[in-house]
Amino acid sequence: MIESLLFMLILGGACGSILSLASKIFYVYEDPRIAQVEYFLAGANCGGCGFTGCSAAAVAVVDGKAKPTVCVISDMETAANVAEVMGMEVGAAEPLLSKNECSGGTRADDRYTYQGAPSCRAAEALLGGRKVCTIGCLGYGDCVKSCIFDAIHMGPDGFPVADEAKCVGCGACETACPKGIVHVRTMSERLLHFNQEDDALAPCQQTCPAEIDIPKYIAQVRDGDYAGAVNTIRERNPLLLSCGRVCPHPCEDYCRRGIEDEAVSINQLKRFAADYEMHSGERLPIPCAVPTGKKVAVVGGGPAGLSCAYFLRRLGHDVTILDAMPKLGGMIRYGIPEYRLPKEVLQWEIDGILNLGIDYRSNATLGADFTTASLREEGFDAVFLGVGAWNDYTLRAEGEDLNGCYTGIDFLTRFARHQQGDSDEDAIPIGKKCVVIGGGNTAIDCVRTLVRLGAEEVSLVYRRTRKEMPANDVEIEAADHEGVKFHFLAAPVRVIGDENDQVTHFEFQKCELGEPDASGRRRPVPIEGSETLMEIDMLVTAIGQGPDVSFIEKEDAIQNLQTTRWNTIDADPEILQSSVPYIFTAGDSYTGASLVVEAIGGGRRAARAIHMYLSEEELVPVPKSLQKKHIPESLFESVNGVVQKKRAEMPEMDVAERIQSFEEADLVLEESDALAEANRCLGCCRICYNKDKEAA
Amino acid sequence: MGDIIVLVVSCILINNILLAQYLGNCPFLGTSKKMETAVGMSFAVVFVLVMAGIITWVVNTFVLVKFGLEFLRTIAFILVIASLVQFVEMFLKKSIPALYAGLGIFLPLITTNCAVMGVCLLNVNEEYTFSQSLISSFAYAIGFGLALILFAGIREKVLLARVPKPLQDTAIGLVAAGVLSMAFFAFKGMV
Numbered sequence: 001m002i003e004s005l006l007f008m009l010i011l012g013g014a015c016g017s018i019l020s021l022a023s024k025i026f027y028v029y030e031d032p033r034i035a036q037v038e039y040f041l042a043g044a045n046c047g048g049c050g051f052t053g054c055s056a057a058a059v060a061v062v063d064g065k066a067k068p069t070v071c072v073i074s075d076m077e078t079a080a081n082v083a084e085v086m087g088m089e090v091g092a093a094e095p096l097l098s099k100n101e102c103s104g105g106t107r108a109d110d111r112y113t114y115q116g117a118p119s120c121r122a123a124e125a126l127l128g129g130r131k132v133c134t135i136g137c138l139g140y141g142d143c144v145k146s147c148i149f150d151a152i153h154m155g156p157d158g159f160p161v162a163d164e165a166k167c168v169g170c171g172a173c174e175t176a177c178p179k180g181i182v183h184v185r186t187m188s189e190r191l192l193h194f195n196q197e198d199d200a201l202a203p204c205q206q207t208c209p210a211e212i213d214i215p216k217y218i219a220q221v222r223d224g225d226y227a228g229a230v231n232t233i234r235e236r237n238p239l240l241l242s243c244g245r246v247c248p249h250p251c252e253d254y255c256r257r258g259i260e261d262e263a264v265s266i267n268q269l270k271r272f273a274a275d276y277e278m279h280s281g282e283r284l285p286i287p288c289a290v291p292t293g294k295k296v297a298v299v300g301g302g303p304a305g306l307s308c309a310y311f312l313r314r315l316g317h318d319v320t321i322l323d324a325m326p327k328l329g330g331m332i333r334y335g336i337p338e339y340r341l342p343k344e345v346l347q348w349e350i351d352g353i354l355n356l357g358i359d360y361r362s363n364a365t366l367g368a369d370f371t372t373a374s375l376r377e378e379g380f381d382a383v384f385l386g387v388g389a390w391n392d393y394t395l396r397a398e399g400e401d402l403n404g405c406y407t408g409i410d411f412l413t414r415f416a417r418h419q420q421g422d423s424d425e426d427a428i429p430i431g432k433k434c435v436v437i438g439g440g441n442t443a444i445d446c447v448r449t450l451v452r453l454g455a456e457e458v459s460l461v462y463r464r465t466r467k468e469m470p471a472n473d474v475e476i477e478a479a480d481h482e483g484v485k486f487h488f489l490a491a492p493v494r495v496i497g498d499e500n501d502q503v504t505h506f507e508f509q510k511c512e513l514g515e516p517d518a519s520g521r522r523r524p525v526p527i528e529g530s531e532t533l534m535e536i537d538m539l540v541t542a543i544g545q546g547p548d549v550s551f552i553e554k555e556d557a558i559q560n561l562q563t564t565r566w567n568t569i570d571a572d573p574e575i576l577q578s579s580v581p582y583i584f585t586a587g588d589s590y591t592g593a594s595l596v597v598e599a600i601g602g603g604r605r606a607a608r609a610i611h612m613y614l615s616e617e618e619l620v621p622v623p624k625s626l627q628k629k630h631i632p633e634s635l636f637e638s639v640n641g642v643v644q645k646k647r648a649e650m651p652e653m654d655v656a657e658r659i660q661s662f663e664e665a666d667l668v669l670e671e672s673d674a675l676a677e678a679n680r681c682l683g684c685c686r687i688c689y690n691k692d693k694e695a696a
Numbered sequence: 697m698g699d700i701i702v703l704v705v706s707c708i709l710i711n712n713i714l715l716a717q718y719l720g721n722c723p724f725l726g727t728s729k730k731m732e733t734a735v736g737m738s739f740a741v742v743f744v745l746v747m748a749g750i751i752t753w754v755v756n757t758f759v760l761v762k763f764g765l766e767f768l769r770t771i772a773f774i775l776v777i778a779s780l781v782q783f784v785e786m787f788l789k790k791s792i793p794a795l796y797a798g799l800g801i802f803l804p805l806i807t808t809n810c811a812v813m814g815v816c817l818l819n820v821n822e823e824y825t826f827s828q829s830l831i832s833s834f835a836y837a838i839g840f841g842l843a844l845i846l847f848a849g850i851r852e853k854v855l856l857a858r859v860p861k862p863l864q865d866t867a868i869g870l871v872a873a874g875v876l877s878m879a880f881f882a883f884k885g886m887v
């Protein structure tokens with residue numbers, strides 16, 4: 001008895017001392033937070049989180065590979081405790097949520113009837129599943145069976161619907177889905193997602209440069225969930241009030257209804273949802289990720305800069321916008337006139353973005369008031385350049401600098417500044433007979449502004465025909481209604497002035513269309529001997545604009561910042577990183593004069609790259625990136641099951657009334673019209689869509 | 697030489713620790729759902745079993761037998777094996793991090809594995825010499841891995857079959873294990 005006790009004591013002692021000695025000798029430094037995190041985890045070693053046991057999960061949390069919400073069997077309190085250990089704000093841990101991508105379900109055609117086990121995985125093993133669509137939901141509900149929290153159910157349309165209140169983000173459904181269409185994502189991951197070849201995308205969403213989930217927000221409008229629609233748009237585009245007014249909606253060109261009927265008025269529905277929020281008197285809350293402590297300087301407060309700042313802020317970074325002008329907004333404030341986008345509306349929208357906690361400095365010009373080097377000294381980890389395209393091209397014709405001659409951007413900007421009262425310059429004297437040269441948005445905005453300023457006769461001179469004009473169609477039409485005279489196929493030759501250098505005449509040559517040029521448009525060829533004189537007293541040339549990159553010469557540190565021959569900043573199209581690693585770009589300064597949505601999409605893409613740069617990850621392109629390319633199977637030749645229904649007409653102010661003032665000319669849809677319009681949407685995905693009820 | 701081959705074959709196939717002796721059923725069912733885990737577990741078992749075989753032989757011969765304390769064998773082995781696994785874990789973490797990354801997570805799972813304990817006790821009961829113990833431990837571990845990996849393959853396939861509701865998951869797993877075990881019975885007459 002004594003013997004055995006003694007023996008066990010000795011053996012136990014020996015084992016104990018060897019182990020304690022070993023723990024000294026083989027000591028490996030381990031982050032003390034691992035033990036602290038593990039303390040809070042459930043300790044059940046259930047493996048539900050996907051890591052082998054709680055200690056492995058704790059290591060993953062400390063390594064940043066898992067979120068504080070990693071433990072699937074604990075509540076938010078655990079997550080908050082873990083977040084606190086990790087130095088994140090209590091309660092600010094980002095919840096993971098399950099979302100199903102496929103909205104086809106039973107409306108998608110079956111390839112064959114599957115007789116085996118009622119399991120997606122089994123069906124998938126056979127020729128990839130019974131659904132014709134390569135990515136579609138198979139509908140056997142493996143995800144439903146996999147969820148131990150009862151948070152995902154098979155919806156009435158044959159695809160699973162997740163219950164956000166019950167979902168803990170364990171990821172079991174994502175693992176169970178053989179098609180990879182159930183995703184468990186945090187908000188940040190959703191904000192950083194870009195269209196990919198194997199995503200469930202309608203043709204319109206493939207086309208939108210900002211990649212807004214169009215069918216989803218239209219469905220939300222249709223269901224009366226206007227706030228939901230606003231949130232859906234905001235996940236991709238923070239400037240919905242502005243885009244809802246000025247966007248030329250390339251998406252509508254690809255609307256599937258448009259193949260058999262008139263396209264859905266997608267942009268008017270965006271404006272409807274956006275105006276709903278503004279008039280509701282309450283801003284919808286916009287969540288942001290936990291602060292990362294990294295600082296980014298955004299140079300240029302136009303759409304690209306605002307978008308980049310907005311997404312970076314939502315990803316948790318500290319952002320400061322610096323802009324040369326007295327107020328933010330860029331071209332949409334100083335170019336696009338009041339009657340198209342009222343400054344009050346724009347300011348409301350910008351305030352919403354700044355309210356997220358974004359700092360800004362106005363009247364701060366890069367190259368004059370600060371340099372990228374001074375930003376680095378201030379502690380900014382990365383710099384975004386969204387300086388736009390503000391340099392007017394000139395005619396290079398004789399006499400274009402006579403008195404009474406202006407360039408487009410210069411004219412619009414000076415007028416807008418005067419109108420908003422943020423310059424002490426006198427108003428530009430307006431002539432009686434005005435001519436604007438050009439065919440883009442700038443030219444149209446100039447003529448419509450001149451009409452409103454009381455010019456007696458306003459003409460627009462363009463080298464090609466109306467069909468080739470790059471301006472938005474509705475704008476051209478509105479200008480026509482407002483009494484603007486169009487002179488097509490007319491090339492400027494020279495400008496003639498009197499002895500006081502005041503412009504008096506303008507000479508142009510008639511043209512005919514020749515061979516198509518690099519842009520695919522037919523080149524205008526002047527006809528010899530067709531010179532015509534026109535009597536004028538004011539001339540505005542709006543023939544295009546390019547970025548002003550003179551700030552590069554003013555700073556040694558960025559001498560090697562590469563630009564293209566169009567003066568745009570050179571960068572990789574996916575990553576948008578310039579030749580100086582900490583400088584990123586997007587918007588007009590990268591693409592050349594383009595569109596607001598393009599700048600917004602670019603701003604988000606740059607935000608993704610900056611986020612990776614700040615997280616010290618390798619900057620990789622979006623995998624299987626689409627970037628406005630179309631998925632071939634989604635482009636139909638014909639669409640059956642469509643019954644013709646008139647597209648909602650845009651309500652606008654009466655012409656006689658609107659040319660008297662700068663009041664907003666285009667109006668918002670009535671609620672009933674918006675609902676009818678939303679009902680016209682076919683809710684397309686890649687290959688399936690909802691046929692009109694009347695067609696059945 | 698002939699003896700060694702007989703020993704190896706009998707440890708791997710005839711007296712397979714999982715399918716003939718029914719030891720170590722928890723990891724057999726627990727880590728056989730995925731091939732990847734099954735392979736990791738198998739390697740960890742080979743590693744630990746060989747170590748345990750050696751150390752328990754030493755403890756048995758030089759301590760227990762010498763002092764006539766054989767009746768304390770089971771409890772002494774538990775202590776020794778548990779400490780050994782802990783020690784190995786610490787050692788690997790410091791000295792061979794690569795191996796630790798591969799096996800580390802499985803080691804604590806084996807601490808309380810009855811297959812390990814069973815093999816060590818069998819070695820003593822059969823009165824194996826040191827080299828015989830070493831070989832038998834290794835062979836038993838190989839047998840463990842073989843059965844586990846075979847079984848994981850079967851379970852991955854079973855997922856595709858239509859299984860009646862009451863039999864799904866672990867239940868069908870046990871049925872499959874039974875059938876597999878019967879298949880291994882065919883080796884019984886070999887030696």
Ligand SMILES: Cc1cc2nc3c(=O)[nH]c(=O)nc-3n(C[C@H](O)[C@H](O)[C@H](O)COP(=O)(O)OP(=O)(O)OC[C@H]3O[C@@H](n4cnc5c(N)ncnc54)[C@H](O)[C@@H]3O)c2cc1C
Nearest residue numbers: 300302303304324330331335366387388587588594595596
């Ligand atoms: C008259 C006009 C009408 C248009 N109409 C439409 C339309 O209807 N629909 C549409 O989609 N698009 C339209 N566009 C195009 C659209 O406005 C632009 O594509 C868009 O604004 C580009 O955004 P951005 O952020 O890249 O640049 P911008 O909006 O040009 O912003 C650049 C910002 O950078 C600042 N900045 C420049 N240099 C510096 C510097 N050195 N230091 C600090 N800050 C600097 C500027 O002050 C400005 O705020 C129109 C453009 C014009 C000119």
